[in-house]
Amino acid sequence: MAEIWTRDTPWRQGHILTDEAAKAFGLSHPESPDSTCVVVISHDCDLANDALQVEPDVEVIVGRHLPKGDGNYFWAKAPRKLHVDVLKHGTATVVELAATAKQILPKHALVAFSPDAAYSLPGKSLSALRSWLAVRYNRAAFPDLFVSRLSECKVDKRLAKIIEPVGNLLSAVYFEVDGGTEVDHSDGSPYELKIVLAYPPGDDPEQAADDVEKLETAITQIFEEKHFDHTTGEWNGISLKQCISISEDDLRVSRARLLTQWRLEYMTLKADGEQTGAPV
Incomplete structure (x- = not known):
């Protein structure tokens, strides 16, 4: 039977x-x-x-x-x-x-x-x-122009490269573009970007925090190298306003719902669409 x-x-x-x-x-x-x-x-x-x-x-x-x-x-x-x-x-x-x-x-x-x-x-x-x-069925799409500016200077590839060896430390990388509002940047004005690195505290929260803070520094350096003009003191294409890390234990659910996660493989919007959330 x-x-x-x-x-x-x-x-x-x-x-x-x-x-x-x-x-x-x-x-x-x-x-x-x-x-x-x-x-x-x-x-x-x-x-x-x-x-x-x-x-x-x-x-x-x-x-x-x-x-x-x-x-x-x-x-x-x-x-x-x-x-x-x-x-x-x-x-x-x-x-x-x-x-x-x-x-x-x-x-x-x-x-x-x-x-x-x-x-x-x-x-x-x-x-x-x-x-x-x-x-796969619920992920954010970023404006084409924003993604294009990331890729033109290969910032996206460099981000992936520095995250790869220590990526298991991070549970998420969040981007907040233009404070969550729709802004026309066809005039060449820079997107304003904030980055939040979320990580699990693990068995040694202090060591985890130290390790992720090193990523903060490395990511900031990448954007400054590629998008900041030290001669004029101005940002080009993308203006990195902040890059911070936060433990999952300190990331409130209400706040997490407002964040837009950046992933290594993503689809973009054909037009500048509204971005949700403001991480800080």
């Missing part, structure tokens, strides 16, 4: 398929088949729903194990790719997930398998996964 999917299913969001289950469904990472890691991304409520005419499937992402993560892809900073810490028998490993690698598995077939007990996602990793899943 075939097994039946029930509300008592052992499957939860963040669970990982065994190699046997992945092979049974023909799931394999296209670039690294031997490192395949299939992660369940359906919400727990949808997994528990045993009305298969309503919720017949389980959504997964066919990812892969990596020997080392890239700081630019931790903490959901990039909407198309996520690097997340996963525990294997209690030892930290890194898994890479791509937003375009989603697959659908029917519950009536998955019921024959159990999650791989060797793996588990720590609470922070599961939270990052959930945030990343939401990011």
Whole structure:
């Protein structure tokens, strides 16, 4: 007699398929088949729903194990790719997930398998996964002209380069452009920019604060090198008004809702659109 999917299913969001289950469904990472890691991304409520005419499937992402993560892809900073810490028998490993690698598995077939007990996602990793899943459908777009000015001087690439080695320290990088109002800069006037670096305090809050403050200095130097004219004392293209860091413990929910997150991969607006929020 075939097994039946029930509300008592052992499957939860963040669970990982065994190699046997992945092979049974023909799931394999296209670039690294031997490192395949299939992660369940359906919400727990949808997994528990045993009305298969309503919720017949389980959504997964066919990812892969990596020997080392890239700081630019931790903490959901990039909407198309996520690097997340996963525990294997209690030892930290890194898994890479791509937003375009989603697959659908029917519950009536998955019921024959159990999650791989060797793996588990720590609470922070599961939270990052959930945030990343939401990011693809809920992320800010910056004005084309603003993005163009960032890229012309390769400031965006330099930001990514300095964040990459220590990116796991940051949970988010926020941009606030022109105080959250719509301003026409077609006359060449500079955008006014404030940057907020949010970070988890971790086990050593003082050390975490010191490390992130170094990023503040490095980011400020980049903007001064590329957008500040020391001869005239004026900013060109983009005027960096402030770059500050703040612990997640000190970032109020009401304030966080007003911030616009800058990510390494983003779409821009075709016209200067209104930017929400004022971080300070």
